[in-house]
Amino acid sequence: MSETTPIHLPKTSESERLKRIRHTASHVMAMAVQRLFPKAKVTIGPWIEDGFYYDFDHPEPFTEQDLKAIKKEMVKIIKKKLPVIREEVSREEALRRIQALNEPYKLEILADIKEEPITIYHLGDEWWDLCAGPHLDNVGELNPDAIELESVAGAYWRGDERNPMLQRIYGTAWETPEQLQAYLQRKREALRRDHRRLGQELDLFSIQEEAGGGLVFWHPKGARMRLLIENYWREAHLRAGYELLYTPHLAHLDLWKTSGHWDFYRESMFDAITVESQEYQLKPMNCPFHVLTYKTHLHSYRELPIRYAELGTVYRYERSGTLHGLMRVRGFTQDDAHIFCLPEQVADEILGVLNLTEQVLSDFGFRDYEVNLSTRPEKSVGSDEVWELATNALRNALDTKGWAYKEDVGGGAFYGPKIDIKIRDAIGRLWQCSTVQVDFNLPQRFGLEYVAADGSRQVPIMIHRAIFGSLERFFGVLIEHYAGDFPLWLAPVQLRFLPVGEQYVSYAKNIATDWQKLGLRVEVDTSGERLGKLIRNAETAKIPVMAIVGSKEQETGTLSIRTRHGGDLGALTVAEAEERLLKAVQQRCDF
């Protein structure tokens, strides 16, 4: 693939200077807004990793034009070089001053501040805000050419949808104009890689209004890639000691009541379907089906661990506003697996999952991860001891694996703690894909058991895990990671023959037919265009290898090879080209 040099830009949290710049910029923006729109009430305006925002309560929506005017006003304020002055006041004094300004949201914020004295930051003597800081010493330190107001969006007061909707203005501010340009360049790069755009351009998939939002159609080229991904996955799992299952897409609603999903997950489930006065539920998860499969036999401790894997398609209700290309959909296929094991096997099994995950992800080009361990949430089932045991098992596996991780307290599933693995893509973005969860809940609910060495019946421990997470999302991430420029082994079309004239089409077709039989994905361009156009078309289709055929090639039994990244490689015999192709595919490297 092409080596896109990652642009290194500090995040706010990594830079004390940026924190000050963005905090101050946010206040300057708020001041500018209130000068232009006296009806605007201020709320909060923190820094975020790439910039800052400020939420306003204002009766009319802000427009793009308004943003330009606000930026202009900010520049005026910056040019005044107003000093930023910190003042400490008593709670009473702060209250008095806020009331004088008639800022209701500030009153609420004040009520939430526990400490005293209250800190206030003044911009000269023209404007002030409650704020903990830190700030620049003077607004004149802001560089107007390193600031940009980006967008307006709705946001609930205090992030609660029962509260009034405010208007949030997003902005970004940097130390230098060069940094701002690099940031904007990174945004353009993300846009270039957008899987929704590439999915259409490369004809990989579609989501159609006629069918409904969040429902994915895999087109022939996308389907070829999915098949490759699935085949890889099945082989890897069979080698790792998993058994493969296929289970139905729906089941009696009662099954979901037994599993607990009806109680804990109903808001994400489609409504039940009534058939012959019985209620059926489209599955939002595969676990109960794997549990039922386990239950079809009485198992001995000698059989454990049992590892069931399935590419299981699930349907989840997602609110319409949250759908997003392949990343957030209503129907998707999980690469799901459930491991039933003995308590003493848990640590090893989790380690095995982490090893398999690393192998699979790295084969797809992802070698950089961010790992989170999520602990017990408020809404959950099971005893404290059981949670403790499960959480420790995950911790131990991570320690053995030697992976650094962060703990997300309260971020676990309702039925157990989990490890989440985010993968870092070519431009440094993180994507949630893999997950490993210990589940002490479902086995109990379904009365799972095995016969122990002493003949007693015991409850097995269940581990739930996915590596890709969802094939749809993983495909989306792959598209963005490679910018549609897939490695040879994954490319939907690996090679295209470009005949210089129509009389060479049959020569190309003969080789193409042979190569197809070897499992290579090749095609012949029969459009009859000139070579320049044929190359251009192959390039825009991001086909990794081109084989040019004309009189020279036909006479000598050769192919002139041009690769997408290596340019013209000159003539190779058909046999040489074939060998190199097969080898490159097998080794998952470039031609």
Place this chain on the structure above:
RNA sequence: GCUGGUGUAGCUCAGCCGGUAGAGCAACUGACUUGUAAUCAGUAGGUCGUCGGUUCGAAUCCGUCCACCAGCUCCA
């Protein structure tokens, strides 16, 4: 679901204050006989997202619903 924006040909988009649609690319046809990122000419292609309203007349104004986009909220 909420706030704001958007929806015109397969794709990207133009179409002012209302007078029943246009470009480029793609597609198709023909000519050109072509050698490493765009040959030329022609043809065809649209209930202007949906349904309703205002009007003599609606792509254009109003309402509704749907979808998408930026966020919020949610997210096993």
